Amino acid sequence: METYKIYIDGTWVTADEGSNLEVHNPATGELIANVPNGGEKETKEAIEAAHQAFTEWSAVPANIRSGYLRRVYQLMMERQNEIARVMTLEQGKPLKEAIGEVHYAAGFLDWYAEEAKRIYGETIPAWSPNKRLMVLKQPVGVVAAITPWNFPAAMITRKIAPALAAGCTVVLKPASQTPLTAIKLFEIFEEAGIPKGVVNLVTGSAQKIGKALMEDTRVRKLTFTGSTEVGKKLMEQSAQTVKKVSLELGGHAPLIVFEDADLDKAVEGALASKLRNCGQTCISSNRFYVHHKIKEVFIEKLKEKLKDFKVGNGMEEGVEVGPLIDGKSFERIKAQINDAVAKGAKIEFGGKAEHNGITQQGGYFIVPTLLSNVTGEMLVTKEETFGPVIPVITFETDEEVIKMANDTNYGLAAYFFTESLSRSMRVAEKLEFGIIGINDGKTSTPQAPFGGYKESGIGREGGHYGLEEFLEVKYISMEI
Ligand SMILES: NC(=O)C1=CN([C@@H]2O[C@H](COP(=O)(O)OP(=O)(O)OC[C@H]3O[C@@H](n4cnc5c(N)ncnc54)[C@H](O)[C@@H]3O)[C@@H](O)[C@H]2O)C=CC1
Numbered sequence: 001m002e003t004y005k006i007y008i009d010g011t012w013v014t015a016d017e018g019s020n021l022e023v024h025n026p027a028t029g030e031l032i033a034n035v036p037n038g039g040e041k042e043t044k045e046a047i048e049a050a051h052q053a054f055t056e057w058s059a060v061p062a063n064i065r066s067g068y069l070r071r072v073y074q075l076m077m078e079r080q081n082e083i084a085r086v087m088t089l090e091q092g093k094p095l096k097e098a099i100g101e102v103h104y105a106a107g108f109l110d111w112y113a114e115e116a117k118r119i120y121g122e123t124i125p126a127w128s129p130n131k132r133l134m135v136l137k138q139p140v141g142v143v144a145a146i147t148p149w150n151f152p153a154a155m156i157t158r159k160i161a162p163a164l165a166a167g168c169t170v171v172l173k174p175a176s177q178t179p180l181t182a183i184k185l186f187e188i189f190e191e192a193g194i195p196k197g198v199v200n201l202v203t204g205s206a207q208k209i210g211k212a213l214m215e216d217t218r219v220r221k222l223t224f225t226g227s228t229e230v231g232k233k234l235m236e237q238s239a240q241t242v243k244k245v246s247l248e249l250g251g252h253a254p255l256i257v258f259e260d261a262d263l264d265k266a267v268e269g270a271l272a273s274k275l276r277n278c279g280q281t282c283i284s285s286n287r288f289y290v291h292h293k294i295k296e297v298f299i300e301k302l303k304e305k306l307k308d309f310k311v312g313n314g315m316e317e318g319v320e321v322g323p324l325i326d327g328k329s330f331e332r333i334k335a336q337i338n339d340a341v342a343k344g345a346k347i348e349f350g351g352k353a354e355h356n357g358i359t360q361q362g363g364y365f366i367v368p369t370l371l372s373n374v375t376g377e378m379l380v381t382k383e384e385t386f387g388p389v390i391p392v393i394t395f396e397t398d399e400e401v402i403k404m405a406n407d408t409n410y411g412l413a414a415y416f417f418t419e420s421l422s423r424s425m426r427v428a429e430k431l432e433f434g435i436i437g438i439n440d441g442k443t444s445t446p447q448a449p450f451g452g453y454k455e456s457g458i459g460r461e462g463g464h465y466g467l468e469e470f471l472e473v474k475y476i477s478m479e480i
């Protein structure tokens with residue numbers, strides 16, 4: 001069994017205590033690797049390395065920093081099969097989807113290699129003839145990045161690419177379920193020649209590593225992707241040293257099918273936004289609001305398509321829906337389905353939840369489950385699902401469905417299908433969500449701002465917005 005190392009100050013090292021964390025294959029439960037169980041000591045060493053490297057790295061000319069990012073992009077694309085295979089082994093997503101994620105993740109390097117060269121300041125006309133006013137953009141400093149298990153490559157590059165482009169240095173703590181993809185990326189960072197201390201990787205106790213990062217005044221920025229619950233905890237901890245924060249948190253996306261929708265487009269969009277990564281994404285549609293006049297035909301069309309989806313081990317040819325990440329997710333989703341049925345929902349398709357019983361660390365599969373007669377009293381309409389469940393709720397008027405769609409503390413993504421231009425603008429403006437898909441269930445792309453309203457987070461990642469999160473604005477007033 002391979003035991004990997006963590007990357008601190010340009011060196012691969014083990015954890016001081018010598019203990020390791022196990023990594024399991026969620027499709028089979030088998031143990032696939034060990035990684036260092038790092039804690040406060042390793043985290044402080046990583047922060048010191050990033051702090052020491054910052055002065056030099058932030059002074060590297062933008063076009064040189066851009067060159068490093070470009071080299072990382074090239075190496076990721078050359079190694080895409082190797083990275084994808086590791087991702088499927090530790091996260092479970094089908095290999096084809098893993099390749100897609102590597103391309104998406106590399107896309108942030110491609111985008112920020114260019115953005116690095118366009119960090120412009122400005123001059124401002126002074127009101128006094130003997131004054132000159134100007135604005136500089138400067139890197140915020142040492143960045144703490146904490147990432148989730150569901151997109152083990154893209155959530156890392158969506159943070160590290162803009163951070164390096166801005167001239168920041170980084171300490172990353174990846175999810176304990178998916179450290180191997182992070183290690184692959186750091187092998188590439190090293191091969192691309194990124195100077196020692198600029199990027200640092202620590203695996204181990206989330207609480208200990210998080211606490212050390214949040215308490216340290218040298219860490220000036222937290223960028224976090226994960227649950228709203230953990231995001232709130234980290235936001236509280238970062239307040240003690242007033243760090244800048246970017247939080248990409250949970251979601252509970254509505255998907256609305258209006259009476260005039262192109263139903264084939266709506267079915268395609270619904271499945272794309274629902275079954276990607278087995279529904280384990282923060283922007284997956286969670287609530288399907290369908291106009292009552294087209295509900296039956298929509299459900300029949302969905303059922304027809306669902307029959308084609310093969311559930312199984314992501315390494316197998318043709319599998320499109322992999323396993324859930326762990327037993328906790330499996331139990332939560334089963335409970336949501338059972339709660340809905342107990343309160344009157346009908347299982348139109350799926351509903352079969354099976355565990356191959358090998359270990360508690362894996363083998364959890366849920367067949368995509370389509371529920372009708374769903375009402376607002378059911379858990380599926382209130383709690384984030386993070387799994388392949390499609391609850392269908394009917395509506396009659398635009399005002400009614402917008403009210404229901406907005407009735408959540410989340411505000412990340414929302415989708416709707418209509419052929420009316422005026423309805424498109426009216427509804428898009430009234431939905432309280434940071435990402436809106438109109439006749440489109442696949443909205444994520446490196447050049448666009450990703451982020452949410454309300455308890456789905458603070459700040460944006462991607463596009464030029466994502467770079468601003470790692471920059472300070474400095475105002476200079478000069479008397480001449
Ligand atoms: N808005 C977005 O872009 C995304 C949101 N999510 C949300 O995250 C959840 C699922 O992902 P998970 O990884 O299970 O979320 P999670 O919040 O449990 O973990 C996310 C990361 O935080 C770390 N962490 C957990 N407790 C911590 C603590 N006390 N201090 C420091 N770090 C800590 C974990 O080890 C992991 O690296 C879902 O709610 C999903 O909606 C997930 C991915 C993307």
Ligand SMILES: O=C(O)[C@H](O)CS(=O)(=O)O
Nearest residue numbers: 150151154281282283444
């Ligand atoms: O973890 C997630 O859900 C991602 O942020 C969604 S995406 O950006 O990979 O689409």
